Amino acid sequence: VLFGNIVKSKLPYIGAILASTIIGIIAVLKIFGLLNNETISILNKIPFFEMDLGWVVPSIIGFIIGLAISKKKEETIA
Numbered sequence: 343v344l345f346g347n348i349v350k351s352k353l354p355y356i357g358a359i360l361a362s363t364i365i366g367i368i369a370v371l372k373i374f375g376l377l378n379n380e381t382i383s384i385l386n387k388i389p390f391f392e393m394d395l396g397w398v399v400p401s402i403i404g405f406i407i408g409l410a411i412s413k414k415k416e417e418t419i420a
Contacts (some may be wrong), residue, residue: 349409349412350412351408351409351412351415351416353408353409353411353412353415354404354405354406354408354409354412355405355408356408357404357405357406357407357408357409357411358401358402358404358405358408359401359404360404361397361400361401361403361404362397362400362401362404364400365388365391365396365397365400365401366397368385368396369391369394369396369397372385388400
């Protein structure tokens with residue numbers, strides 16, 4: 343309810359879901375051992391990635407980017 347009153351556009355939510363999905367797919371590849379150690383060490387620079395919560399910060403960033411794009415679109419239309 344809180345976000346529904348503040349954020350009217352679906353774009354921020356899509357950005358958050360897209361970012362978390364990408365990180366989730368990468369995490370699954372890590373779990374199945376399909377990533378080499380060099381790639382994992384690079385991915386561990388993502389906050390919380392080592393604790394399997396690497397989706398948190400990218401989701402927030404995706405939400406903010408989606409929010410900025412939707413605000414820019416509203417300004418263009420108005």
